[in-house]
Amino acid sequence: MNSSRDELSDTGKKRRDFITLTATAMGGVLAGSIAWPLLQSMNPAADTxxxxxxxxxxxxxxxxxxxxxxxxxxxxxxxxxxxxxxxxxxxxxxxxxxxxxxxxxxxxxxxxxxxxxxxxxxxxxxxxxxxxxxxxxxxxxxxxxxxxxxxxxxxxxxxxxxxxxxxxxxxxxxxxxxxxxxxx
Known part of the structure; x- marks a missing residue:
């Protein structure tokens, strides 16, 4: 019985790590999509x-x-x-x-x-x-x-x-x- 609990916990750890990695990647993409226009707005305009x-x-x-x-x-x-x-x-x-x-x-x-x-x-x-x-x-x-x-x-x-x-x-x-x- 302990071995099935260990298997579940290994599967749970893998799932948790996958969700953490996916959430971190999505957060990075979201931060980049917000930061890019903000940084571009600091560049001088074409007429300038x-x-x-x-x-x-x-x-x-x-x-x-x-x-x-x-x-x-x-x-x-x-x-x-x-x-x-x-x-x-x-x-x-x-x-x-x-x-x-x-x-x-x-x-x-x-x-x-x-x-x-x-x-x-x-x-x-x-x-x-x-x-x-x-x-x-x-x-x-x-x-x-x-x-x-x-x-x-x-x-x-x-x-x-x-x-x-x-x-x-x-x-x-x-x-x-x-x-x-x-x-x-």
């Missing part, structure tokens, strides 16, 4: 990814001219600097700058300056992209909201802005084409 990188053809921008493009919903100023503008930016004494930064640290190629077109004081858009607009005392940009003056390297020279115009992440794909933003 499309805005994360902007390519700009520099060929039509003549020396001394500028172009404004939109990247991530914000203006980016691209200026094809003249030899004079480059010399002024390079020769500016760092000791006179509120936020000292050498020109070569702000550009990848001396003739091309790429900066965010947002004043670092209160977020206004400075003037100076068009030749008809005032470029301030240092030939770069002028923010009419509170009087900040930027030089031809986008560095703050005068006024309440605490820092230089921000240089966005960018790289040259070719001599005449840049990519603004980072590709993931």
């Amino acid at each position: 990814l499309a805005e994360s990188v902007t390519e700009v053809n520099l060929a039509p921008i003549l020396s001394g001219a500028a172009l404004t493009v939109i990247w991530q919903g914000k203006p980016v100023f691209i200026r094809h600097r003249t030899d004079r503008e480059i010399a002024e930016a390079v020769d500016a004494p760092l000791s006179t700058l509120p936020d000292p930064q050498e020109d070569k640290a702000r550009v990848q190629k001396p003739q091309w300056l790429v900066v965010m077109g947002i004043c670092t004081h209160l977020g206004c858009v400075p003037l100076g992209q068009k030749k008809t607009e005032t470029r301030g005392e240092y030939g770069g940009w002028f923010c009419p909201c509170h009087g900040s003056h930027y030089d031809t390297s986008g560095r703050i020279r005068k006024g309440p802005a605490p820092t230089n115009l921000v240089v966005p992440p960018y790289n040259f794909i070719s001599d005449q084409l840049i990519r603004i933003g980072r590709e993931e």
Whole structure:
């Protein structure tokens, strides 16, 4: 009689183990089916990814001219600097700058300056992209909201802005084409 009880208990143990394994597997599948959409919702939307990188053809921008493009919903100023503008930016004494930064640290190629077109004081858009607009005392940009003056390297020279115009992440794909933003 004991042997039949042992057989039943072995069968019961196998059944219990099977039910436990099946329930655990079903729980894992259920957890995965809940977690997958939740994790996918944390990824950026397709329209956001499309805005994360902007390519700009520099060929039509003549020396001394500028172009404004939109990247991530914000203006980016691209200026094809003249030899004079480059010399002024390079020769500016760092000791006179509120936020000292050498020109070569702000550009990848001396003739091309790429900066965010947002004043670092209160977020206004400075003037100076068009030749008809005032470029301030240092030939770069002028923010009419509170009087900040930027030089031809986008560095703050005068006024309440605490820092230089921000240089966005960018790289040259070719001599005449840049990519603004980072590709993931």
